[in-house]
Amino acid sequence: MKSFKKLIFIFISFSLLFVLLPPHTLAASNPLTESYRDIEYTIFIDGKLASSKxxxxxxxxxxxxIPIKMFKQIGSLxxxxNGFEVKTKRKKEQVSKKDTILYKGITYISYEKFLKVSGYSGSNEDDLMVAFMWGDEDGATRTKKLKNGVLSVPKAYRSVFGEKVYSYAxxxxxxxxxxxxxxxxxxxxxxxANGxxxxxxxYKDIGFSNFCYYFDYEHFIHIAFKGGxxxxxxxxxxxxxxxxxxxxxxxxSVDIKKNNVIVKAKRASGKSITFKLPVTDDPNDFINGLFYDNDPKKDYPDWSSNVWKLISQHKIKLGMTYDQVLFSWGNPNRTSNSTSSLGSIDIWVYGNTYVTFYNGQIYSWSDY
Incomplete structure (x- = not known):
């Protein structure tokens, strides 16, 4: 009975402890740890990129x-x-550890606190995911010039500013x-990152072709094609x-070097092969039109082995269908069509070669 009463006393004591103690005493809140995913934010100080490091x-x-070590870019830390001493050209200030959070082994401080401690001015452009800070008149002038440059471009492209990208050059x-x-x-x-x-x-109505968003590059390298x-x-x-x-x-594997996609692959024979292909603005699209992602023979199981042999040799023969010619020779340069009571006639032109279809099958072809 005494043991039971002792257990009841311990339970009540711990319950009162959780009720009476302030929440932060029990568990410190960490907004970055509690966030759904990492969202990178770009920081400029005095008109220069500060968040690359x-x-x-x-x-x-x-x-x-912001990583607290960013203070070192504008002064000392x-x-x-139980904290840090920060010295900038504007002021000297103490930062308590309770005003920081630890995330992935790095100490962070809020943007607002960073401004207050450093004595810098700032503006947060949340539509661009970019924050600016400046410590003097020259820094303010460089920041204004930078922002005015962004405002001069079409709205559709402004969101690119501050983005992490992969440069092909x-x-x-x-x-x-x-x-x-x-x-x-x-x-x-x-x-x-090295400066x-x-x-x-x-280009208007075209977009960019010499770089891509970094998250597209990472998807391309690690996920999109590996093992495909x-x-x-x-x-x-x-x-x-x-x-x-x-x-x-x-x-x-795939990679990008000198404006080319470098592909390492294995052939059906098991032998390794490496080749390069032109890179596109979105590297994840480089394969479009260059490869089939399904076995064509399984998509058309009724075609004879003789037809597939001709297709693999880029040859055509009388009686071939539209699809068979497309697989063998690809898309024509131009086409024409005429229909009468006798049937349908299509002419596909490949360079100087004219292929005539009658009711969907090759009737003849000739060179001019």
């Missing part, structure tokens, strides 16, 4: 968190006692750190490509 994040509660990731409008062209400046820059252009099986379409592949028509390959 020290990545900032936006938490689900709408607060921007020293760990003292630099062969590495970078950030859009400058934008300006030049007639029908939007000029952008890309800066890599190298390159100028690229966004494809069948070569030599009608669209470069003539220098070593694969033969309808050859099956299994992609081992």
């Amino acid at each position: 020290d990545q900032a994040y936006l938490a689900d509660n709408g607060t921007i968190y 020293i760990a003292v006692g 630099l062969d590495q990731p970078g950030w859009i750190v400058g934008m300006t409008q030049l007639y029908q062209l939007t000029e952008v400046t890309i800066q890599s 190298k820059t390159v100028t690229e252009y966004i 099986e494809y069948w070569a379409n030599k009608n669209n592949l470069p003539s220098s490509n070593p694969l033969y028509h309808l050859e099956k390959i299994k992609i081992i």
Whole structure:
């Protein structure tokens, strides 16, 4: 009986403890840990990119968190006692550890607290996912020039500013750190983590082709094609490509080097092969039209082995259908059609060769 009463006493004591103690005493809230996913935020200080080395994040509660070590970019940061001592050209201030949070082994401070401690001014452009800070008149002037450049470009392209991208010219990731409008062209400046820059252009109604969003690049490298099986379409592949028509390959890896997609694959024979293909604005689209993602023979099981042999050799014969000619020779340069009571006549032109179909099958072909 005494043991039972003792258990009741312990239970009541712990219950009172949870009721009486302040919530933060029991468990510290960490907005970044509690956020659904990492949302990177780009920071500019005095008109220069600051977050390439020290990545900032936006938490689900709408607060921007900046690595506390970013203070070193504008002054000094020293760990003292139960916090930090910060010194900038504007002021000297103490930061308590209770005003910071730890995320993935890095100490963060809120954007608002960063401004207060540093004495800097700032503006948060949440529609761009970019925050600006400046510490003096020169910094304010550079920031204003940077923002005015962004405002000069069409609204459809402004969201690119501050984005992390993969530059085909630099062969590495970078950030859009400058934008300006030049007639029908939007000029952008890309800066890599090591400070190298390159100028690229966004063309009206076309978009950009010399860089891609970094998340598209990561999906391309790690997810999109690895282990995938494809069948070569030599009608669209470069003539220098070593694969033969309808050859099956299994992609081992893909990468981007010097404006080319580098593909490493295994042939049906088990032999390894490496080849390059032109890169596209979205690298995940590079394969479109160049390969079939299903075995064509399984899609058309009723076609004879003789027809497939001719197709693999890029040959045609009398009686072939539209689809069979498309597989063998690809899309024609132009077509014409006429219909009468006797039936339908189609003419497909491939260079100087005219292929005539009667009621959907090859009737004749000739060169002119």
